[in-house]
Amino acid sequence: MTTAQTEVPHWRRTSQNPEDRTPVISVRRLWKVFGPKAEQVPQSEELCGLSRRELMDRTGCTAAVRDVDFEVSPGEVFVVMGLSGSGKSTLVRCLTRLIEPTSGEVVFEGEDIRGADARRLRELRRRKFSMVFQHFGLLPHRKVVENVAFGLEIRGMGRGERMRRAREVVELVGLAGYENSYPDQLSGGMQQRVGLARALAGDPEVLFFDEPFSALDPLIRRDMQNEVIRLHHEVGKTMVFITHDLSEALKLGDRILIMRDGKMVQCGTGDELVGAPADDYVRDFVQDVPRGDVLTLRWIMRPAQDDDALDGPELGPDVVVREATRAVLAAEKPAKVVENGKLLGIVGDEEILAVVAGQQGGA
Numbered sequence: 001m002t003t004a005q006t007e008v009p010h011w012r013r014t015s016q017n018p019e020d021r022t023p024v025i026s027v028r029r030l031w032k033v034f035g036p037k038a039e040q041v042p043q044s045e046e047l048c049g050l051s052r053r054e055l056m057d058r059t060g061c062t063a064a065v066r067d068v069d070f071e072v073s074p075g076e077v078f079v080v081m082g083l084s085g086s087g088k089s090t091l092v093r094c095l096t097r098l099i100e101p102t103s104g105e106v107v108f109e110g111e112d113i114r115g116a117d118a119r120r121l122r123e124l125r126r127r128k129f130s131m132v133f134q135h136f137g138l139l140p141h142r143k144v145v146e147n148v149a150f151g152l153e154i155r156g157m158g159r160g161e162r163m164r165r166a167r168e169v170v171e172l173v174g175l176a177g178y179e180n181s182y183p184d185q186l187s188g189g190m191q192q193r194v195g196l197a198r199a200l201a202g203d204p205e206v207l208f209f210d211e212p213f214s215a216l217d218p219l220i221r222r223d224m225q226n227e228v229i230r231l232h233h234e235v236g237k238t239m240v241f242i243t244h245d246l247s248e249a250l251k252l253g254d255r256i257l258i259m260r261d262g263k264m265v266q267c268g269t270g271d272e273l274v275g276a277p278a279d280d281y282v283r284d285f286v287q288d289v290p291r292g293d294v295l296t297l298r299w300i301m302r303p304a305q306d307d308d309a310l311d312g313p314e315l316g317p318d319v320v321v322r323e324a325t326r327a328v329l330a331a332e333k334p335a336k337v338v339e340n341g342k343l344l345g346i347v348g349d350e351e352i353l354a355v356v357a358g359q360q361g362g363a
């Protein structure tokens with residue numbers, strides 16, 4: 001591990017020790033209220049209990065983020081999902097204080113950044129956080145490599161060093177050969193790759209993505225999602241990703257936080273959302289998801305009975321149903337779901353087919 005790391009450019013690694021699971025970001029009781037005397041809303045039990053409409057009628061305020069708590073682990077891809085107006089952008093902008101929270105805590109690597117002064121905040125935004133937006137915000141009169149190097153220039157890095165770094169990152173995002181192009185000579189997808197390279201160039205601890213691919217054609221969008229997955233494998237950065245698209249959330253997210261009217265409705269892995277939706281809102285969201293693509297054997301196994309044969313194939317509980325289907329259906333005996341040598345349950349043709357049939361019915 002140590003030897004390998006010496007060969008990897010330092011910006012390709014997170015500074016956090018992989019053993020250290022201390023959250024990178026902890027959000028506690030976070031509120032963002034827009035409107036007059038906004039700070040009174042979180043303090044008042046009565047106002048907190050009002051619906052969005054009632055709160056607006058009574059106070060002229062909108063509670064865009066209401067009492068949200070979550071943690072993001074090092075190296076995690078954390079997705080914030082919800083319909084338009086649910087508070088995703090406001091929430092994520094509060095994390096870097098691009099929007100000032102009304103109350104609550106945003107702890108980044110142990111520091112409550114609500115207490116950071118302007119200088120510290122600038123430093124955090126330059127060195128620790130990067131953002132990728134839907135509108136790429138590239139500088140039109142600068143070449144690709146200069147756009148990528150721009151943040152490093154602001155930091156005061158010398159020209160030679162920053163151009164060398166920028167070229168490496170341009171290559172990393174698959175744009176080698178386009179270093180000297182101007183943004184308007186590139187397609188939308190390629191411009192977003194420049195946005196990604198620019199975000200990565202500064203070796204941030206956390207990358208924030210605000211619906212970065214919404215304006216792209218579906219095929220390019222899929223390419224870019226794959227690109228994010230690849231880059232995540234390669235650079236291992238912590239990522240916070242906003243989307244209103246469930247399939248994007250399921251594809252990218254280690255965990256997904258679902259928001260509705262500023263509140264957190266559920267936060268969990270894709271299989272938790274699909275297997276145990278917290279309410280009808282989440283259930284509606286996930287109803288068209290092909291369950292076999294998301295659920296794992298843990299969700300469909302049944303307890304072993306006395307008359308079950310226990311010499312069938314062995315599979316882990318986190319194997320996705322789709323991946324287990326062939327093995328289970330081909331075996332004469334039900335599959336044993338085993339973790340650390342312990343038998344957790346049994347999965348036979350019936351359990352598999354129930355998922356596949358449910359899928360076809362859209363349930």
Ligand SMILES: Nc1ncnc2c1ncn2[C@@H]1O[C@H](COP(=O)(O)OP(=O)(O)OP(=O)(O)O)[C@@H](O)[C@H]1O
Nearest residue numbers: 034062064082083084085086087088089090091244
């Ligand atoms: N500056 C502001 N002043 C007043 N209300 C605001 C402001 N910014 C956002 N809001 C309101 O806060 C709520 C949440 O908005 P936000 O943009 O965070 O939602 P979103 O889920 O990101 O939506 P979208 O997907 O459409 O971007 C909305 O009702 C919005 O109208």
